[in-house]
Amino acid sequence: MTYEQIIKKYAPLLREVTHIPSKEVEILLLFLLEKNPIWLHLNYKNECSCEEALAKLVKKRATDFPIEYLTNRASFYGESFIVKENVLIPRPETEILVEKAESVLKEIENPKVLEIGVGSGIISVMLATLIPNIKIMAVDINDDALNLATLNAKKFGVEDKITFLKSDLFENIADEQFDMCISNPPYIKNDFKLPKNVTYEPKNALFGGVEGDELLKKIVDDTVERKIKYLYCEMGFDQKVRLERYIKEYKPKSCEFYKDYEKLDRGFCVEFNISKVE
Numbered sequence: 133m134t135y136e137q138i139i140k141k142y143a144p145l146l147r148e149v150t151h152i153p154s155k156e157v158e159i160l161l162l163f164l165l166e167k168n169p170i171w172l173h174l175n176y177k178n179e180c181s182c183e184e185a186l187a188k189l190v191k192k193r194a195t196d197f198p199i200e201y202l203t204n205r206a207s208f209y210g211e212s213f214i215v216k217e218n219v220l221i222p223r224p225e226t227e228i229l230v231e232k233a234e235s236v237l238k239e240i241e242n243p244k245v246l247e248i249g250v251g252s253g254i255i256s257v258m259l260a261t262l263i264p265n266i267k268i269m270a271v272d273i274n275d276d277a278l279n280l281a282t283l284n285a286k287k288f289g290v291e292d293k294i295t296f297l298k299s300d301l302f303e304n305i306a307d308e309q310f311d312m313c314i315s316n317p318p319y320i321k322n323d324f325k326l327p328k329n330v331t332y333e334p335k336n337a338l339f340g341g342v343e344g345d346e347l348l349k350k351i352v353d354d355t356v357e358r359k360i361k362y363l364y365c366e367m368g369f370d371q372k373v374r375l376e377r378y379i380k381e382y383k384p385k386s387c388e389f390y391k392d393y394e395k396l397d398r399g400f401c402v403e404f405n406i407s408k409v410e
């Protein structure tokens with residue numbers, strides 16, 4: 133069978149799990165063949181050499197298993213990141229958090245940043261790529277995440293700018309100065325029923341507590357206690373009211389909430405008034 137015929141044969145099996153079944157079969161083929169889309173277009177009429185392997189991948193994808201875990205890659209900020217099972221798959225809305233952080237960090241000379249919950253490393257690696265003299269401490273409780281983030285840092289040549297550390301929130305972080313704490317922590321309510329595809333991702337990257345915002349509040353407290361000036365975080369679309377009230381107790385200099393690409397509340401950028409929160 134030719135590649136064209138193979139794509140037609142397997143696409144219907146993915147109709148229930150994606151709006152772009154043919155495209156996804158192509159992505160899986162390209163992954164197996166280690167080729168690019170142009171190659172495939174030039175070779176549509178040639179014999180397919182990997183039907184058996186493709187059939188296996190399609191079968192797994194048809195269970196709603198994320199395509200990023202099958203191909204071990206995900207795109208973020210226009211770049212291709214390595215992705216592995218047991219570590220959260222990057223989400224496009226996190227690009228907004230990176231953009232917002234970049235705009236303040238580029239104005240600081242030799243900025244020092246702390247990331248809580250580094251996951252695959254997308255935030256720290258992108259900031260390290262975008263900002264020349266930055267130094268980042270990136271922590272996670274998940275060893276697989278720390279290993280993957282280290283791989284991504286090496287892939288982008290920024291491993292010298294990032295220190296990776298296993299830590300439950302701020303627990304193992306020495307008493308050093310940071311200009312910014314940044315985090316996309318788990319923020320989903322513990323009893324929320326996840327869509328099937330998301331159930332394949334690690335629970336400790338998703339669930340933030342009974343209300344969902346418990347870890348976020350702890351990060352707010354710890355950031356203030358450590359006298360870190362800026363706190364930039366992603367949050368759940370329904371958490372603005374409670375978090376705004378919570379943050380304002382600390383009388384910050386400024387506190388801006390932002391929306392994601394779907395126009396849902398998705399995060400906040402706080403500048404603390406360090407001298408007043410002692």
Ligand SMILES: C[S@@+](CC[C@H](N)C(=O)[O-])C[C@H]1O[C@@H](n2cnc3c(N)ncnc32)[C@H](O)[C@@H]1O
Binds near residue numbers: 252277319
């Ligand atoms: C929503 S994921 C975000 C990952 C990555 N920063 C991103 O934006 O894709 C949250 C991450 O926080 C980590 N995490 C969960 N609880 C933590 C804790 N108490 N201390 C440090 N990291 C934690 C998880 O292992 C996971 O990698």
